[in-house]
Amino acid sequence: MGIITLWVDASSTNYLDINKSVSASNNSYLIKNVNIIPMYQDTMLVDKMVYINDGVIKKIEDSIEVSDIEVFDGEHKYLTPGLIDMHVHVWDRYELGLYLSNGVTAVRNLWGMPLHLRIKEDVVEESIFSPSFFTTGPKLTGSEFIGDDNLNLTNPKEAEEAVISYKERGYDFIKTYYGLDKALFDAVIEQAQISEMDIVAHPSQKVPFLYHLNTQIKSIEHAEEIVQQPLQFDLDTLKLQPIIDSISQSNHTSYSPTITVFHNIYQMMMDDSILDSEALQYMNPLIKMDDSKRQFERWYNAKQEDPSTADRIKKQHDFHLTIVKKLHEAGVPIICGTDGGIGVTLPGFSIHKELAFYKEAGLSNYEVLKTATVNASQTHAIMKQLGTIEEGKVANLLLVDENPLTNLTTLENPTYVFIKGRKLNRKTLDSFNEKAKNRKNLIATGLRYVENLIIEK
Numbered sequence: 001m002g003i004i005t006l007w008v009d010a011s012s013t014n015y016l017d018i019n020k021s022v023s024a025s026n027n028s029y030l031i032k033n034v035n036i037i038p039m040y041q042d043t044m045l046v047d048k049m050v051y052i053n054d055g056v057i058k059k060i061e062d063s064i065e066v067s068d069i070e071v072f073d074g075e076h077k078y079l080t081p082g083l084i085d086m087h088v089h090v091w092d093r094y095e096l097g098l099y100l101s102n103g104v105t106a107v108r109n110l111w112g113m114p115l116h117l118r119i120k121e122d123v124v125e126e127s128i129f130s131p132s133f134f135t136t137g138p139k140l141t142g143s144e145f146i147g148d149d150n151l152n153l154t155n156p157k158e159a160e161e162a163v164i165s166y167k168e169r170g171y172d173f174i175k176t177y178y179g180l181d182k183a184l185f186d187a188v189i190e191q192a193q194i195s196e197m198d199i200v201a202h203p204s205q206k207v208p209f210l211y212h213l214n215t216q217i218k219s220i221e222h223a224e225e226i227v228q229q230p231l232q233f234d235l236d237t238l239k240l241q242p243i244i245d246s247i248s249q250s251n252h253t254s255y256s257p258t259i260t261v262f263h264n265i266y267q268m269m270m271d272d273s274i275l276d277s278e279a280l281q282y283m284n285p286l287i288k289m290d291d292s293k294r295q296f297e298r299w300y301n302a303k304q305e306d307p308s309t310a311d312r313i314k315k316q317h318d319f320h321l322t323i324v325k326k327l328h329e330a331g332v333p334i335i336c337g338t339d340g341g342i343g344v345t346l347p348g349f350s351i352h353k354e355l356a357f358y359k360e361a362g363l364s365n366y367e368v369l370k371t372a373t374v375n376a377s378q379t380h381a382i383m384k385q386l387g388t389i390e391e392g393k394v395a396n397l398l399l400v401d402e403n404p405l406t407n408l409t410t411l412e413n414p415t416y417v418f419i420k421g422r423k424l425n426r427k428t429l430d431s432f433n434e435k436a437k438n439r440k441n442l443i444a445t446g447l448r449y450v451e452n453l454i455i456e457k
Contacts, residue, residue, distance in 0.1 A: 009444035013093040015435055016128045018422070027055040027395070027421030030066055034074030037404060038389040039081050039373045042366040044405065050079065052395045055126075055421035059391060072423070077415060078403050080369070081387055082106065082131075082396035084376035085351050087221060087256050087337025090116060091284040092448075094439050095341065096130040097432030098282060098348035100424060103414045105396035106132035106376070106386050108337075110175050110200060110221070111139060111149065113452040117170050129419060132386060132396060134173070136200055137166030138456050140188060142179030148453055150177055156187035163191040172382060173198050173218075180204040182211075189216050198380050203229055209243065213250040218379050219335060220247075223257040223320040235319040240326060248330035254379045255332050257324050259357040260350050261339035263317050268296050269303045269310045274344055282346050282433070285442040286449070295343045324361040334358065335379055336372035352412045365405045395421040 014020060029052055036045040051059040051066055082105025089111045090096070096119070099107055109116050116135040123133040139150035140162060153159045163174055174197050176188060185207055192199050198218040202225070203209055209230040212220050227233055230243050247253055268274055275296055280288055302309045327334055336358070338350040351372065358368045377387025385394045397418040402410035417424045 005444050006447060009092070009441045012439070012441070013097075013435075015431070016093060016097060016130065018127055018129060026070060026423075028053045029070035029072050029421075030064060031072045031074050031079070033076050034079045034399070035076065035403070036060065036389050037078055037080040037369070039369060040388045040390060042364075042405070044078075044403065047076070050389075052418075052421045055395050057389065057391055057393050057395050060389070074399060078400050078410070079389060080398045080400060080404055080411070081373040081389055082398055082417065082419070083351055083372040083411065084108075084336065084383075084386060085131075085338055085340060085372070086219065086335045086376050086379065087258050087339050088347065089339070089341035090119070090347070091287055091341055091445055092439075092441055093119065093128070093130075094436035094441070095284070095347040096128070096133075097429075098346075098436050099131045100129060100348075100417050100419065101429040101432045102348035102351060103398045103400075103411050103417060104131055104348055104351055105398075105417065105419055106383070107134070108173075108200070108376075109133065109135040110202075112137040112166070112171050112175070113448065114455060115448045115452070120170065120172075126420060129422070129424065131419070132383075132394070134380070134383065135171055136173040136175035137162070137169070137171035138452075139175050139177040139202070140180065140184075141177045142181055142184055142204075142206060145177070145179030151456055153180070153184050153188075156183055159184050159187035160191040163188060163195055163197060167195040167197055171197075173200050173380070175200045175202065176204060176217075177202045178204055179206060181206040185211065189214055192216050205229055210246050213247065213253055215250075215252055217253060219254040219256050221256050221258060221337065222262075223255075223259060223323045224262050224316070226323055227316055227319060233316075235315065237322060237326075240323065244323075244326045244330045244332070247327065248332050253332070254335045254375065255327050256335045256337035257320060257327075257358075258337045258339045258354075259317070259320050259324065260354045261343060261345045262313075262320060263353075263357070264344050265295075265299050266310060266313045266317055268299045268344060269313065272300070279346060279349070280344060281438045282349070282436055283344070284341070284445055285439065286445040287342065289442065291342055292344055321357065321361040324358060324363075328361070328363055328367065333375045333378070334363075334371045335376045352409070355408055355411070359408060365408055368408060369404060 031050040049064040084106040141150045143154045201212045340347040374387040398414040399416040400410040
């Protein structure tokens with residue numbers, strides 16, 4: 001029965017199969033009449049031609065002559081690098097289409113399971129339409145942080161073996177989480193260096209916050225962790241500044257604030273009907289039934305018990321914007337991450353909220369765009385071919401109606417999304433949304449989650 005359920009669910013996402021799409025199978029052509037936002041500097045290249053061959057940008061010039069090739073008219077619209085969401089939780093393949101429809105052409109999944117290794121394999125083999133896909137292994141925690149969503153480590157030897165195993169199985173990165181004490185953390189860091197695996201750190205409360213500035217750790221997650229750990233919920237900018245300075249002085253650490261997922265706590269307290277909203281129809285049904293419901297009830301009840309809770313959460317959110325502003329002013333690379341796929345944080349759609357928060361924090365449009373393009377691509381060596389429009393880079397691109405340097409909202413509805421050079425038009429992208437809406441794959445998602453528990457526990 002389980003095998004049949006999984007087969008039916010896989011068949012329901014065959015609209016993402018590249019070999020079944022005649023119109024989007026071509027990944028070599030010439031784009032003409034296009035304005036380019038290259039993102040390696042704050043500029044626009046006007047009325048250019050772009051030659052893409054086998055999914056890679058080969059030439060950008062005023063005029064290019066290539067024989068026997070499709071010519072695509074950019075109609076004087078704006079070509080930008082595709083967006084990169086550096087903190088997502090993917091639960092099914094429907095979500096891959098949701099990311100693409102919102103202009104997200106690369107994701108970093110931070111809760112690895114066997115499902116993600118299969119997705120990664122299909123993406124590498126270019127058999128499905130998907131954002132470029134990178135994933136950590138399961139979250140590494142200490143022995144006391146119990147939960148079926150992570151791997152509990154009890155001694156340094158286990159930590160070493162976990163890192164080695166994740167490398168062998170094909171995971172790209174290591175994710176550290178709550179509960180790692182110094183001995184465990186040191187073992188993870190040491191083996192990650194040996195195995196040449198970057199670490200993504202959700203800060204552990206068992207070590208000092210600044211312990212996460214080790215050179216093997218390429219990004220720290222969540223602005224709220226600065227509030228909760230070193231600041232101990234004291235929203236004091238004077239106490240914040242030394243922390244910001246220390247992060248800045250590390251010279252190698254990016255920060256992913258994930259403003260949206262925390263702000264959604266406030267949204268849940270303000271909207272009693274959020275679980276029944278049309279937007280939540282795009283969430284994976286198992287997550288909506290379990291995680292979304294539990295989070296809503298937690299914060300709804302907190303507000304009932306103490307009405308001032310909503311105001312406290314809003315003040316902390318506002319302080320997160322201050323953190324983003326201070327990080328930016330200190331020269332810390334900010335990378336856009338949403339925590340999409342959990343709670344009420346929608347996959348794909350949420351990136352536009354996240355970017356809007358960075359704008360509200362005081363970043364210019366160009367600086368906002370950097371967080372989801374060049375900054376993100378520079379975080380890990382295996383992502384360096386993304387993030388800008390330059391010769392030799394992968395053709396993960398968006399064609400939008402307006403200049404995003406003056407209007408960020410144009411990114412919400414790209415006319416075309418190019419994934420490794422293959423064009424997806426707006427009609428196709430909208431169909432990806434419709435396919436994912438109210439999908440009936442609760443049992444299939446549960447089976448894949450059980451598979452993970454059997455393998456990891």
